[in-house]
Amino acid sequence: MLRTARLTLRPPHVTDLEDLHGVYGDARAMRYWSTPPHADLAETERWLQGVIAATGAAPKYLVIEHDGRAIGTAGIHEGAEIGFILHADFWRRGLMREALEALIPYLFDVTGAEALTADADPLNAASIALMTALGFEETGRAERTFFINGAWADSVYLRLPRP
Numbered sequence: 676m677l678r679t680a681r682l683t684l685r686p687p688h689v690t691d692l693e694d695l696h697g698v699y700g701d702a703r704a705m706r707y708w709s710t711p712p713h714a715d716l717a718e719t720e721r722w723l724q725g726v727i728a729a730t731g732a733a734p735k736y737l738v739i740e741h742d743g744r745a746i747g748t749a750g751i752h753e754g755a756e757i758g759f760i761l762h763a764d765f766w767r768r769g770l771m772r773e774a775l776e777a778l779i780p781y782l783f784d785v786t787g788a789e790a791l792t793a794d795a796d797p798l799n800a801a802s803i804a805l806m807t808a809l810g811f812e813e814t815g816r817a818e819r820t821f822f823i824n825g826a827w828a829d830s831v832y833l834r835l836p837r838p
């Protein structure tokens with residue numbers, strides 16, 4: 676468990692279901708995600724059960740909790756690729772930066788990775804600006820990497836070397 680001034684980052688629990696459906700079922704939050712918004716609570720429950728089952732002794736994918744409510748997630752998706760999402764009602768408050776400033780050193784510790792990577796939609800200026808502010812550097816771009824809801828999305832690739 677990681678604590679910041681305003682947040683707790685912790686492993687996911689089944690009791691997070693409704694809060695996380697509020698994130699993963701919201702088209703605003705999922706606009707630049709690699710899948711469409713969850714259609715119903717059952718889809719979020721299946722996803723959450725998979726995340727819980729994959730959580731080990733040193734979890735690499737954590738729930739972001741604010742004032743007792745799960746407002747997002749952040750961590751390693753696969754390999755050393757970081758991903759994060761935040762409920763739209765909590766945007767523009769510096770919460771994701773606060774979460775990632777605590778999470779990134781932890782992820783380097785538990786993974787032993789020489790670098791963390793990220794794949795972002797080039798249209799997601801806020802995420803790219805955040806990652807750049809945290810020290811990530813662009814390593815490349817690719818077109819038509821995700822097909823979501825009948826539309827292609829591109830990718831910008833970023834990398835943060837181990838400090």
